[in-house]
Amino acid sequence: MTIAPLNILAAWFVSPGFAVAGAALASIPIIIHILNRRRFKTVRWAAMEYLLQAMRKNRRRLKFEQWLLLAIRCLLIFLMGLALARPLGCENNTIAALGGQRTALHVFVIDNSYSMAYEPGGRPDAKSHLDQAKLMAKKLIDRLSAGNEEVMVITASSPIDKDKTIDPHAATPKPTYDLQSARAAIDRIEQTAAATDLEGAFQLALRTAKEESKLPTKRLYIFTDGTRSAFEGEGGKAVEALKQTGPQLAQAFGKPNLFVLGKPGQWNQAVLKLDPANNLVTTKFSADFVTDVKGYGAGPDPVLQWKLNDVPAGVAKSLKLDLETQPQSLSGISIAEGGPRVLSVTLAGDDRLKIDNTRWRVVDVASEMKVLIVEGERGIGALQGSGSFLELALSPPKDLDPETRPSSTSSAKTDSYVLPEAPIGELELSNKILTNYRAVFLTNVGQVNPNQADQLKKYVEQGGTVIIFVGPAVNSDNYNQQLVPRGLLPGRLIKTVSTNDKGYHFDFNPKGDPHPFLKEFKGEENSGLTTAQVWSYWQMELPANTSAERVLSYQAENGKPGDPAVTVHPLGRGRVVYFSTTANPEWNGLNPKPIFVALIHEILAGSVGAADRWMNLTVGDALAVPQSLGLTASPTLFDSSKNPVAMENATDQAGITTYHSAKPMTHPGVYLLNVGNRTIPIAVNVPSNEADVRVIANDAIKKALGDIDLAMEDDTLAIAGLKIDSGNDWSWAFMALVLIFAGLECFLAMHFGHYKRGKRLQATPEPALATSN
Secondary structure, three states, rough: OOOHHHHHHHHHHHHHHHHHHHHOOOHHHHHHHHHHHHEEEEOOOOHHHHHHHHHHHHHHHHHHHHHHHHHHHHHHHHHHHHHHOOEOOOOHHHHHHHHOOOEEEEEEEEEEOOHHOOOOOOOOOOOOOOHHHHHHHHHHHHHOOOOOOOEEEOOEOOOOOOOOOOOOOEEEOOOOOHHHHHHHHHHOOOOOOOOOOOOHHHHHHHHHHHHOOOOOOOEEEEEOEEHHHOOOOOHHHHHHHHHHHHHHHHHHOOOEEEEOOOOOOOOOOEEEEEOOOHHHEEOOOOOOEEEEEEOOOOOOOOOEEEOOOOOOEEEEEOOOOOOOOOOOEEEOOOOHHHHEEEEEEEOOOOOOOOHHHEEEEEEEOOOOOOEEEEOOOOOOOOOOHHHHHHHHOOOOOOOEEEOOOOOOOOEEEEOOOEOOOOOEHHHHHHHHHHHHHEEEEEEOOOOOOHHHHHHHHHHHHHHOEEEEEOOOOHHHHHHHOOOOOOOOOEEEEEEEEEEOOEEOOOOOOOOOOOOOOHHHHOOOOOOOOOOOOOOOEEEEOOOOOOOOOEEEEOOOOOOOOOOOEEEEEOOOOOEEEEOOOOOOOOOOOOHHHHHHHHHHHHHHHOOOOOOOOEEEEEEEOOEEHHHHOOOOOOOOEOOOOOOOEEEEEOOOOOOOOEEEEEOOOOOEEEEEEEEOOOOEEEEEOHHHHHHOOEEEHHHHHHHHHHOOOOEOOOOOOOOOOOOOEEEOOOHHHHHHEEEHHHHHHHHHHHHHHOOOOOOOOOOOOOOHEEEEE
């Protein structure tokens, strides 16, 4: 294998081109000397013979002086080229250490994710892992050569402010020769509440190495706690990305130094999740809440405490935590008033990582829930339309006699939390602001135009719920062309299926494992789901790769699987529910039975999106105030320490103004949003994937990075022996030689030119013996 000469020189010079240029230009004095000799022609005459005899006595000395000056001038040019090329020598070479200056790129990756806030104790000058990492990094920088070695400082937590013009991982905007500036950048690194992002930090390190490719020596120093959450996580793409990035780091930086700050045996106890047992929490029924708490490593038993609006709820209890701890629940909580309420769970104990010991959840308790009903057969009779039947089922009047239905339920008293508006026709749908409703019902709507389909799709993607009941008026071609491509139906409508016999029955086993929407009917032998008859329904073809779930199916016939009766599928942040039959008794015997009311309410409660989703954020999320909130003033936001958080507004093409936080949330806690006529709590929690602080073995870290060769270091400050293998830059030594030889050349030229003023005849230069042509 042949190696290009410039590649060889690149191992010895920062700028090998200058070395080549210096060698080439060193021949210029020789060329000038040769050309000057050819400008003269020797002519002899008798009167000069006496002078020639005198010259012969000093000829050898004169030639030596001329050759010496010529050599010095050539050497001057060559040394100047070498100085500009910046020759390198090994640091371990004594001569190099005396005459050279080191030149290299040093990249420091410092993990400042929330697990680095762990406080192990036993370090007098560093409280947390991050404090120790910053202290060690600055000690390493103190060993570098000022003005000759570049430093780049990178942080390794998940970026929060992603709109920065520079990489959010960069603690220094670019590599710097100013070591004091690099130290100051390390001092400015803050402890974040975000998760680890080693992959993002390593990618910035690789880009920096590529941009500084002319520097022959590059070193990488990684400071992290070496935890399972950082290197193993939950598997998937992040772990695979680290394995692929590791070999690239080894190629760019040689043998990286990795400092493990975590201590063997360190442990953590964390609240990972907190949610209502059901999506919908109302003032009409008691609510259950569930939390997921885990212990990573061996620690003492903490006390688990629930709070509602900062008031203790339930009974505090001691709990043994490990990886197998089952979810804990708080049951039977009645909330008398609607609106946002703050629920929290805290683990009180001797935990060294406090930041994940509490989790908050804002629950928007519904005293009423507005829904919109769009029906397609208006004008047939108030009670015969499917919309009227739905309205009655959603909000039944007190002590309603099934045989004497009122003409309207809008004025009747009801115990229901659902507040349906009077049904509207399909042509009126376009005039409605759908975000004002938690759910939209379409019942026997014949056709949906493209604008209405787009309107419904946007509503669902933003978190709304659409529930579709079909009927004889439905145009299957229209539904297949408008709703299916937009994801508003899980499959194509094929045909209506009807029978004149006893009807079709649902394939529901009360002793089995029903869909979560139907859990209230589990064990109920006489619920009515097994005996309800359906005489007609629209047959739907579900794709093989569908994301739709079958809530109910029809019983199988002739060995063939039953058609889907009720399905639910996600679309964006919302859901779409499909009923294959009508909402009135025209196609089924459901409606006259009490089961219909219970079935509609359970499916509505299970499918409706949580209205408080925007009130519950994770560190790194920005707050977006929903348009449906009905602001009476520009909103103001304050964090858990009552510091103001900047808000910005944006106006879309329709002239609608919305508000959002100028930056993502950076600290956990309960924030307060003032919207003029009320104050809304906003819960901000730490990510749950950073809680596992158990330190993994060095071999596991190497494996996570693709089995590359790492210089594994511990968390001690005894780093004086740590090798910083930087090349020595000899450019200043060669520049000093240039100055010395320049002075010597001037002195010799002057000395030889004025040699023994009294003997000028002997010092006459040889060209004087010649005359010009």
